[in-house]
Amino acid sequence: MRDAHTPARWTRDHLDRLVEDPATTAGEIGPATPPRVLPEHDIWDSWPVQEEDGSITVVQGAELWMALSAPATGHPEERHDRARIRLFARTADQWRDLGNVFEDGTSLGSREWSGSAIHRPDGTVSVFYTAAGVRGEARPTFHQRVVEARPRLSTVDGVVRLERNVEHRVVLRPDGETYLPANDVDGGPGRIKAFRDPSWFRDPADGREYLLVAASVPWHDRFMGAVAVATSADWTLLPPLVCADGVNHEIERPHIVVHQSRYYLFFCTTRQAFHPAGSAPT
Structure with missing residues (x-):
């Protein structure tokens, strides 16, 4: 990556080329539901604990994964108001719950939204996550910033554990100019500005670390979705990698995979986030 670059534009012309057919559309999930990893909880937005080379961290023969979890009660969208990050161990035939990553009341938001996790050579794990809302607030708000915690990974009596008493440090906020502040008091899915999902x-080309973040940039009198990028030189924000050019205001879970010398940027969005709403598929 370069420190200065021109953002790619995701335009209406690109959307007009979309063809919804069996070759490009995931099939519907049938009525036979898979067993729940946690009977009383919803689990979503999973990501692996990775080594610095991108491979999945394996401890005692099991892959380590993180995901958001919340009690499976009420309307499904309300789970975002109670989300916590959990640790799981995955073997070929099962998932094992290893509990919440952080102690109650220690993360910096009223709930924890998606991120990523990197197993460092010193035995710690850099957990980058979205602190949503403010700890102790009376009702959920949508203030978002990127936080890092670095618990130590260990095994105790054969059980994988992450250190519990660790510092949580804000490493990235919107600059208020290129990237709009994500500080909505009221809102909901598809209706709030973004600075989340680190x-x-x-980069294998230069060995430098980067964070990709789902962000919002100015667009006329509104906002549109973008993929922000920051370099590890004090996590300095750079110009966006992608802007949705007025067609979409919520580009989520961005990540890069390098394969055969090409850089593939993946992200997701929903039908309700397009302009106009419903003009392209989830």
Whole structure:
């Protein structure tokens, strides 16, 4: 990556080329539901604990993964108001719950939204996550910033554990100019500005670390979605990698995969986030 670059534009012309057919559309999930990893909880937005080379961290023969979890009660969208990050161990035939990553009341928001996790050579794990809302607030707000915690990974009596008493440090906020502040008091899915979903990436070309973040940039009198990028030189924000050019205001979970010398940027969005709403598929 370069420190200065021209953002790619995701335009209406690109959307007009979309063809919804079996070759490009995931099939519907049938009525036979898979068993729940946690019977009383919803689990979503999973990501692996990775080594710095991008491979999945394996401890005692099991892959380590993180995901958001919340009690499976009420309307499904309300789970975002109670989300916590959990640690899981995955083997070929099962998932094992290893509990919440952080102690109650220690993360910097009223709930924890998606991120990424990197197992460092010193045995710690850099957990980058979105602190949503403010700790102790009376009702959920949508203030978002990127936080890093670095618990130590260990095994105790054969059980994988992450250190509990660790510092949580804000490492990235919107600059208020290129990237709009994500500080809505009221809102909901598809209706709030974004500064969330930090994804760690090491560029094999220069060895530097980057964070990709789902962000919002100015567009006329409104906002549109973008993929922000920051370099590890004090996590300095750079120009966006992608702007949705007025067609979409919520580009989520961005991440890069390098394959055969090409850089593939993945992200997701929903039908309700397009301009106009419903003009392209989830």
